[in-house]
Amino acid sequence: MYRYDELDQAFVDQRVAEFRDQTRRFLAGELSEDEFRPLRLRNGLYIQRHAPMLRLAIPYGLLSSTQLRMLAHVARRYDRGYGHFTTRQNLQLNWPKLAEVPDILAELATVQMHSIQTSGNCIRNVTADHLAGVAPDELDDPRPYCELIRQWATLHPEFTYLPRKFKIAVTGSPQDRAASEVHDIGLHLKRGREGDIGFTVLVGGGLGRTPVIGQVIREFLPLPELFAYLEAILRVYNRHGRRDNIHKARIKILVKSLGIERMREQVETEWQASRAGAPRLDAAQVQRVHDFFRPHPYATLPDLDVETGREPAFQAWFRYNTRAHRVSGYRSVFLSLKAHGSVPGDVTSQQMEAIADLADAESFGEIRATHNQNLLFADVRQERLYPLWQKLQLLQLATPNIGTLTDMIACPGLDFCGLANAGTLDVARQIQQRFDSLDYLYDLGDIELKMSGCMNGCGHHHVGHIGILGVDKHGEQWYQITLGGSANGFTALGEVIGPSVPQAEVAATVERIVEVYRARREGDERFIETLQRVGMQAFRQGAYASHPQAA
Amino acid sequence: MRHILRQRDWIADPWRYLGEPDAGTPQHPDVIVPLAQLRGDPGHWAAPPGGRLGAALAVTDAPEALSDLLPRLALVAVEFPNPGDGRGYSQGRILRARLGFRGELRAAGKGVRLDQVFLLARCGFDVLELADGVDVxxxxxxxxxxxxxxxxxxxxxxxxxxRFFA
Structure with a gap:
C-alpha cells in the first residue's frame, strides 16, 4: 500500500497544526460558529445530535494493521471504544470531544492517517472497488489512480470551496463494485487502441434528494490528461454550479440543466484552453505510486477443496463470506460487520485490535473497508481459511450473511445524526430478528437492502434492491420503501412502491415483499431478476396485503 | 482609510473604486471600474493621465470578458462575498494561468479571511483587502x-x- 514520503508527512503535520490553531481560536471566541463550521467540516468534524462526530479518512478503504490498531486506540482513548464504518469506506467516531480532536488528528498523523476533506463542500475521499488488485476480472488496479487523485485533490487551492461536496470513484473491473455511476465523477479504467491506460469518464451521478445516474462525458481519457480533465470539470462546476440552493448545488443539477452535450462542450473547451497550465501526470509519477501497489509476495500454491468434510456452518461461511482470488491457493475473506443484533458497520476497539493481529498473521497486514460496511482480508491462503473462520467466529465477525438480506447498509439514523428524520438502527434490529434463520436467508439469496434515515441518502437506499427511507410524519417515524434499485453490476434507481409504513411494520412489509419473490421466482432467478420480469405491481400488492395502517 | 496587504506589506490603498468620493482626483488617480461599466464603454475608461485603470469582477463575471482589455489593466479585483464562495479562486486562476495577466490581482470582500489567505495566494492573488477584524x-x-x-x-x-508541476 501507499507509504507517505516527506511531503505527505509534512502536509498532514502542518494540517494538524492548522486545525489545532483553528480549534483554539474557536474555543477562545475569535472565530464564530459560522466561521468555524466550514473549517471543521473540511477536517471531518460535524456537530451531531449528542456530540461532535469525527469522520476519519480511509483512502479507497485500504488500511494497514498498524493503522487499524491506531483507530482502536483513538476510539478507546477519545471515544466510547467503538467506531462506525460508512459507505464511503471511512470510519466515524460518534462521541469525541471537540477540544481533543486536534490530539486525535495528531495521533493519526503518526500512522499516516487524517480526516482531511471527509466532509464539507470540497473533493471527498476517493473510493474504489474493495476487491481492487485481487479481483479475477480486473483490467488494472484502480488504487494507484485513487492515490494520485487523493494527492491532487488534497487542499487544492482552486477547489476547496465548491458549491457542494464532490465525490469521485474509480473502478478497474467491468463489474462495477464501487457504485461509480452514482458519483459526481465515475472513472472506469479502459485500454486505448494502443493498449495505453485511460478512463471512461462519467459525470453527474449522485444519490440524495435527486438521485441521478451519471452520464458518459468522455469515452476515453488518456491517463496523462487525468488531472487536466478533472480540473476542467471542476472548474466548470466551481464557476457555474448553483450556490443559491443547497439542494440544487451538486454537479448533477448543473449537468441536468445544461444537458450532457453542452456540459461536454464546456468541459472540452476549458480542457483545451487550460491543459498547458494544469498539473502534468508523467510516467515517473505514475510509476512511483504504482510501485506501492505491486502484488504481494504470494506463495505458489494449488487451489484446494477446503469444504469437503467440514461442518455445514463452515461451508456456508465459505460460500457466502469468501470470494475468488486471481492467484491460485488464495481467497478474499469478508468480515461481516452485520452480526444479528449489532449495528451495521459498528466495530469495537477490541475487535479492531484482534482484526489487526489476524491481518498480520493471515493477509499481509492489510485490511480493507468495503462500501457495504464490512471489512475484507483480501489475500488469505486457502489452507488457513478453516482456522481463520474459527477465530472470526469468536470475534462475532463470521456471520455468514454477505450478500444476503441482513448484510444491509444503514446510516446511523436518528440515534446519532443531526440530519436524520427517522431511526434506522431499530429497524435494522427488527429485520435481523425477523430474518434470523440462515436457511431462510440463503433461500432468498442475493438481496441488497439499503436504508437511510433521511432523504440525503447516506444509506444508498435508492440503489438497494429493497430501499428503505425514513421520513418524519408529524413527529412520527415512517418508512418509504423502494424496489428495483442497484449499484452492483448495473446501476438503477429504485421505484417507490406506495404509501410509507410505520416503524413497527417495516420488517413485516419486507417479509411480504420477499414472499412475493419466493412465490413467483423461476429456477434460480435472483430477487432483482424476478422483480424485473414480473414487474412492480405484484410486489406492490404483496407488500400491502393485510396492511390497513399504511397512510 | 482602507489598507491592503500587498505581498507582505500593510499599506494604505492607493486605489479607489469608481463611486468612492475621491476616485479619480489628482491625489487618487488610480480607479477600479466594474466590468459591466468598463465593457459598456471601454474608450471612455482609457487611463487618466498619471492614473492607472483597474477592473472589478463580480462572482458571476467571466474573466474571459476582460481578455482584450488586459493589456490596459494594472489591476483586477475579484469579489469574495463570503468564505464559502469559491468562484473567485477559479477567476483568479484563469486570469493568471490562462490569460497571462501579470498585474495586481486583488481579493476583496467579506470572504477574504485568515483561513483563506494561503489558498488565495496560491491562486495568484498578490493583494488582499482583508475583511474587517482579520489580524494583519x-x-x-x-x-x-x-x-x-x-x-x-x-x-x-x-x-x-x-508534488505535481504544470
Whole structure:
C-alpha cells in the first residue's frame, strides 16, 4: 500500500497544526460558529445530535494493521471504544470531544492517517472497488489512480470551496463494485487502441434528494490528461454550479440543466484552453505510486477443496463470506460487520485490535473497508481459511450473511445524526430478528437492502434492491420503501412502491415483499431478476396485503 | 482609510473604486471600474493621465470578458462575498494561468479571511483587502501556513516541496 514520503508527512503535520490553531481560536471566541463550521467540516468534524462526530479518512478503504490498531486506540482513548464504518469506506467516531480532536488528528498523523476533506463542500475521499488488485476480472488496479487523485485533490487551492461536496470513484473491473455511476465523477479504467491506460469518464451521478445516474462525458481519457480533465470539470462546476440552493448545488443539477452535450462542450473547451497550465501526470509519477501497489509476495500454491468434510456452518461461511482470488491457493475473506443484533458497520476497539493481529498473521497486514460496511482480508491462503473462520467466529465477525438480506447498509439514523428524520438502527434490529434463520436467508439469496434515515441518502437506499427511507410524519417515524434499485453490476434507481409504513411494520412489509419473490421466482432467478420480469405491481400488492395502517 | 496587504506589506490603498468620493482626483488617480461599466464603454475608461485603470469582477463575471482589455489593466479585483464562495479562486486562476495577466490581482470582500489567505495566494492573488477584524500579523503568517503542496501554484508562495508541476 501507499507509504507517505516527506511531503505527505509534512502536509498532514502542518494540517494538524492548522486545525489545532483553528480549534483554539474557536474555543477562545475569535472565530464564530459560522466561521468555524466550514473549517471543521473540511477536517471531518460535524456537530451531531449528542456530540461532535469525527469522520476519519480511509483512502479507497485500504488500511494497514498498524493503522487499524491506531483507530482502536483513538476510539478507546477519545471515544466510547467503538467506531462506525460508512459507505464511503471511512470510519466515524460518534462521541469525541471537540477540544481533543486536534490530539486525535495528531495521533493519526503518526500512522499516516487524517480526516482531511471527509466532509464539507470540497473533493471527498476517493473510493474504489474493495476487491481492487485481487479481483479475477480486473483490467488494472484502480488504487494507484485513487492515490494520485487523493494527492491532487488534497487542499487544492482552486477547489476547496465548491458549491457542494464532490465525490469521485474509480473502478478497474467491468463489474462495477464501487457504485461509480452514482458519483459526481465515475472513472472506469479502459485500454486505448494502443493498449495505453485511460478512463471512461462519467459525470453527474449522485444519490440524495435527486438521485441521478451519471452520464458518459468522455469515452476515453488518456491517463496523462487525468488531472487536466478533472480540473476542467471542476472548474466548470466551481464557476457555474448553483450556490443559491443547497439542494440544487451538486454537479448533477448543473449537468441536468445544461444537458450532457453542452456540459461536454464546456468541459472540452476549458480542457483545451487550460491543459498547458494544469498539473502534468508523467510516467515517473505514475510509476512511483504504482510501485506501492505491486502484488504481494504470494506463495505458489494449488487451489484446494477446503469444504469437503467440514461442518455445514463452515461451508456456508465459505460460500457466502469468501470470494475468488486471481492467484491460485488464495481467497478474499469478508468480515461481516452485520452480526444479528449489532449495528451495521459498528466495530469495537477490541475487535479492531484482534482484526489487526489476524491481518498480520493471515493477509499481509492489510485490511480493507468495503462500501457495504464490512471489512475484507483480501489475500488469505486457502489452507488457513478453516482456522481463520474459527477465530472470526469468536470475534462475532463470521456471520455468514454477505450478500444476503441482513448484510444491509444503514446510516446511523436518528440515534446519532443531526440530519436524520427517522431511526434506522431499530429497524435494522427488527429485520435481523425477523430474518434470523440462515436457511431462510440463503433461500432468498442475493438481496441488497439499503436504508437511510433521511432523504440525503447516506444509506444508498435508492440503489438497494429493497430501499428503505425514513421520513418524519408529524413527529412520527415512517418508512418509504423502494424496489428495483442497484449499484452492483448495473446501476438503477429504485421505484417507490406506495404509501410509507410505520416503524413497527417495516420488517413485516419486507417479509411480504420477499414472499412475493419466493412465490413467483423461476429456477434460480435472483430477487432483482424476478422483480424485473414480473414487474412492480405484484410486489406492490404483496407488500400491502393485510396492511390497513399504511397512510 | 482602507489598507491592503500587498505581498507582505500593510499599506494604505492607493486605489479607489469608481463611486468612492475621491476616485479619480489628482491625489487618487488610480480607479477600479466594474466590468459591466468598463465593457459598456471601454474608450471612455482609457487611463487618466498619471492614473492607472483597474477592473472589478463580480462572482458571476467571466474573466474571459476582460481578455482584450488586459493589456490596459494594472489591476483586477475579484469579489469574495463570503468564505464559502469559491468562484473567485477559479477567476483568479484563469486570469493568471490562462490569460497571462501579470498585474495586481486583488481579493476583496467579506470572504477574504485568515483561513483563506494561503489558498488565495496560491491562486495568484498578490493583494488582499482583508475583511474587517482579520489580524494583519496573523494574515502575514498565514501566507506561509503550509510549506508543502501537491499542486502547482503561484510562485509567490514559496514551498519546500511540491508534488505535481504544470
Amino acid at each position: 500579523e496573523a494574515a502575514r503568517r498565514a501566507l506561509g501556513r503550509y510549506r508543502v503542496a501537491y499542486q502547482p501554484g503561484d510562485p509567490q508562495v514559496r514551498l519546500e516541496r511540491q
